[in-house]
Amino acid sequence: MPDRPAARDPGAIWRAQPEEKLAVNLAQIVNRRSAELYSSTRSEILMSISAALLFVAVMAWRFAPAHDRLLELGFAAVIAWVAISLYRYRHWIGRSDRSRPDTVAAAGLEYYRRKLERRRDHLRNAWVWHGPLFLASLILLAVLMGKAFPGTERLRSVLPLVVLLVLWTAFGLRRRLRQAKEVQAEIDELEPPATG
Amino acid sequence: MSRTRSTGAKRDELYETAVGEHGRALDRLAAGYEADPEKRHDLRQDIHFQLWRSFELFDGRCSLKTWTFRVAHNTAVSYVNRERRTNAGLVSLEEIERTAPAGEPCEPDIDRGRALQLLGELIRQLKPLDRQIVISHLEEMDAAAIAEITGLSAANVGMKIHRIKNILSRRFLEEKRYA
Numbered sequence: 001m002p003d004r005p006a007a008r009d010p011g012a013i014w015r016a017q018p019e020e021k022l023a024v025n026l027a028q029i030v031n032r033r034s035a036e037l038y039s040s041t042r043s044e045i046l047m048s049i050s051a052a053l054l055f056v057a058v059m060a061w062r063f064a065p066a067h068d069r070l071l072e073l074g075f076a077a078v079i080a081w082v083a084i085s086l087y088r089y090r091h092w093i094g095r096s097d098r099s100r101p102d103t104v105a106a107a108g109l110e111y112y113r114r115k116l117e118r119r120r121d122h123l124r125n126a127w128v129w130h131g132p133l134f135l136a137s138l139i140l141l142a143v144l145m146g147k148a149f150p151g152t153e154r155l156r157s158v159l160p161l162v163v164l165l166v167l168w169t170a171f172g173l174r175r176r177l178r179q180a181k182e183v184q185a186e187i188d189e190l191e192p193p194a195t196g
Numbered sequence: 197m198s199r200t201r202s203t204g205a206k207r208d209e210l211y212e213t214a215v216g217e218h219g220r221a222l223d224r225l226a227a228g229y230e231a232d233p234e235k236r237h238d239l240r241q242d243i244h245f246q247l248w249r250s251f252e253l254f255d256g257r258c259s260l261k262t263w264t265f266r267v268a269h270n271t272a273v274s275y276v277n278r279e280r281r282t283n284a285g286l287v288s289l290e291e292i293e294r295t296a297p298a299g300e301p302c303e304p305d306i307d308r309g310r311a312l313q314l315l316g317e318l319i320r321q322l323k324p325l326d327r328q329i330v331i332s333h334l335e336e337m338d339a340a341a342i343a344e345i346t347g348l349s350a351a352n353v354g355m356k357i358h359r360i361k362n363i364l365s366r367r368f369l370e371e372k373r374y375a
Contacts, residue, residue: 010364013311014334020223022237026211029245186249 034115041122052132074139078132085128116187123180134169207251214264222268228319228331229272239275246271262344273324286323289359329356
């Protein structure tokens, strides 16, 4: 028999809505959040590295005929920086986060806190990731301002790009340091204050 | 003003208590913000996580219920803002009251499922603050309790509740005419 008088009390209808099928599990949430932290850090690293390498590749191709020693050394330094960073932080890049669910459940809060700390450290290491691109743009600027390319025509054509990269780096650094502060605040919230 | 912070064990205990007492209401609250079951589950998870975290800072200056619903609503409002970068498309209670003519009630022989669906649609088209008030009202909270959750004055909440009752009676109580 249909429950006809249903519409008479909206509050009762609202409160009598069927239970959600999926239960909420705090350990699962912590696990998912940890995975998200890992994933965003990893993609940020890959993006920074790719941007630096792309920039170097385009510039090397563009200025290949110039055979400028400073330019070549500069780009070599950028590539070395990228390679060392990649090696040092390879655990972030080449491997997925393989923590077992039972470990996560057991560790719970502690596990999440460790992930937050790693995320904070990554954000605080902003120079490691923004440095190569910044260095590359500075080298390019230095070269173009020097005697390698007489005249100001070429300098003028590249200057907007260099300025853009410097601004992008400054913005990125600021954003990361702000995020690091937010993550630190979250870590502080997770740690009960010492008593006594 | 110093804030008394609870220890980790206390936080877990508060969380368990809050979920035990208001878990079902929190699920309904999420339903007022998201219709899609999968997205709603994500929102529920987010609400629970933020609630659990928030108890680190719970200082007992308001009731556990007020704290729980404040955190839940704030989390859900952030979710709404994230989902729709702007609040374009959402309307206020005043607009609904103004634009919906009295002759738009739901069907007289409406069943409970359909009524719930219509109620959900009505709530989800509201701007976040009005949504908080409607949901709280449907959860049988009085004006003072809603004022504590929303930060509005009790008089303002009372006025809004009056509007809500008007709108709901137009949409849902018209059946009485046919009964």
